[in-house]
Every structure is written in C-alpha cells, then in structure tokens.
Amino acid sequence: MGSESLTLGFDTSAAHCAAALLSGGDVLACRAEEMARGQAERLMPLLEEVLAEGGATWRDLDRIGVGIGPGNFTGIRISVAAARGLALSLDISAIGISNFDVIRAGGTGGTPVVPAPRGMVHVAPQGARPALVSASGVPDPDGPPAPSEMARRIALLARAAPADAPPPAPLYARPADAAPARDTPPVILDDA
Numbered sequence: 001m002g003s004e005s006l007t008l009g010f011d012t013s014a015a016h017c018a019a020a021l022l023s024g025g026d027v028l029a030c031r032a033e034e035m036a037r038g039q040a041e042r043l044m045p046l047l048e049e050v051l052a053e054g055g056a057t058w059r060d061l062d063r064i065g066v067g068i069g070p071g072n073f074t075g076i077r078i079s080v081a082a083a084r085g086l087a088l089s090l091d092i093s094a095i096g097i098s099n100f101d102v103i104r105a106g107g108t109g110g111t112p113v114v115p116a117p118r119g120m121v122h123v124a125p126q127g128a129r130p131a132l133v134s135a136s137g138v139p140d141p142d143g144p145p146a147p148s149e150m151a152r153r154i155a156l157l158a159r160a161a162p163a164d165a166p167p168p169a170p171l172y173a174r175p176a177d178a179a180p181a182r183d184t185p186p187v188i189l190d191d192a
Contacts, residue, residue: 005062006054009155010047011147012039012079013071013099014115018147019047021054022155028054032147040078047082061092065158067150068096070114070122070130070173080168087167095158096168100124102153103142110142114173122173130173 004024011018017039018032029050035042051057066083069076080096087094103112104126114122116132123138124130135141144150 009065011067012075016147018151020151064094065154069171110140
C-alpha cells in the first residue's frame with residue numbers, strides 16, 4: 001500500500017448495496033448491486049470483495065464513510081450498525097454522510113431530493129431540516145446519483161470530514177410508521 005490514506009465508503013439506504021475504496025482521492029475499487037432485500041446478508045461480503053479488489057485488508061483502512069439516509073429505515077440501520085462496529089473494532093473513525101450531502105457534492109445546484117414512498121420526496125434545502133413533501137412540488141429537483149457514484153462520494157466526503165466527527169447515526173426525515181401500543185399493559189399478578 002502507498003502512503004495515501006484508505007477510505008471505505010458504503011451505502012444501503014435504498015434498493016442497493018454499494019461500496020467504494022479510495023486511496024486519497026483515487027478509486028481503487030467500486031461495486032454496486034441493485035437489490036430490494038438482502039442488504040444485511042450481502043453488505044459484509046461486498047465490502048470484503050471491494051477490499052480484495054483494491055489490494056487492501058481491513059487493517060489498512062484509515063477511515064470509514066457511511067450513508068445515513070434518509071431512505072429505507074432498515075437499510076440505513078444495516079449500514080450505520082456495520083460502520084460503527086467496524087470503526088470500533090478497527091479503532092478508526094466512521095463518518096456519517098447524508099444523502100443530501102452526497103447529492104450536493106454533485107454540484108448541479110438543484111434542490112437535493114431523496115425518493116420516498118407514495119409520490120413523496122425528502123428535501124433539505126441548505127441549512128434546513130429535512131422535510132417530506134410531494135414530488136411534484138419541488139422546483140429544480142436534483143436526485144441521488146447511481147449507487148456506485150453514491151459510494152464514491154460518501155468515501156470522498158468522509159475522507160474530508162474532521163476525524164473527531166460524532167459516530168454515524170441514522171438520519172430519519174420522518175417518524176417510523178410503527179407506534180407504541182396505546183392500551184394499558186396487563187397487570188402482572190404475584191404468585192404469592
């Protein structure tokens with residue numbers, strides 16, 4: 001390995017599993033697979049394939065970048081948990097990168113939008129909190145790049161982030177569909 005730092009970036013926030021390995025700013029390996037399900041089972045083998053293709057091992061990594069959403073709740077949790085676990089075990093930084101920042105890194109200047117169910121999109125104008133709005137109501141929308149480009153941008157942005165950034169955490173632009181039960185819990189009787 002050369003003297004350039006190695007950054008692994010990955011994302012499972014949509015119907016894909018994507019990863020890129022960068023040496024400095026150069027892409028050593030990049031893979032993306034479209035998949036509606038199965039990211040939990042596929043992520044770690046995909047990361048190992050990307051490392052092997054790039055001629056690296058886990059211990060060669062200097063930093064990890066991970067997509068934190070918004071997007072698929074389960075997919076986001078898969079990536080964030082993997083990044084946090086890897087960072088802890090490898091004693092390196094894991095940096096969370098929002099899909100909005102990934103889109104902005106493309107430099108088109110449009111409003112970053114992330115697809116959501118039911119004809120809606122997540123938007124976050126610069127400096128504003130994410131919101132869920134109708135897709136038809138967004139002027140000059142700019143959507144996410146292809147999954148392989150997404151992984152590359154995540155790695156680039158993570159590489160440029162401060163090392164003391166907080167651990168990655170999911171970015172949920174809306175509350176979960178599930179809610180706690182409103183019923184009073186049953187009374188537990190004592191055996192005495």
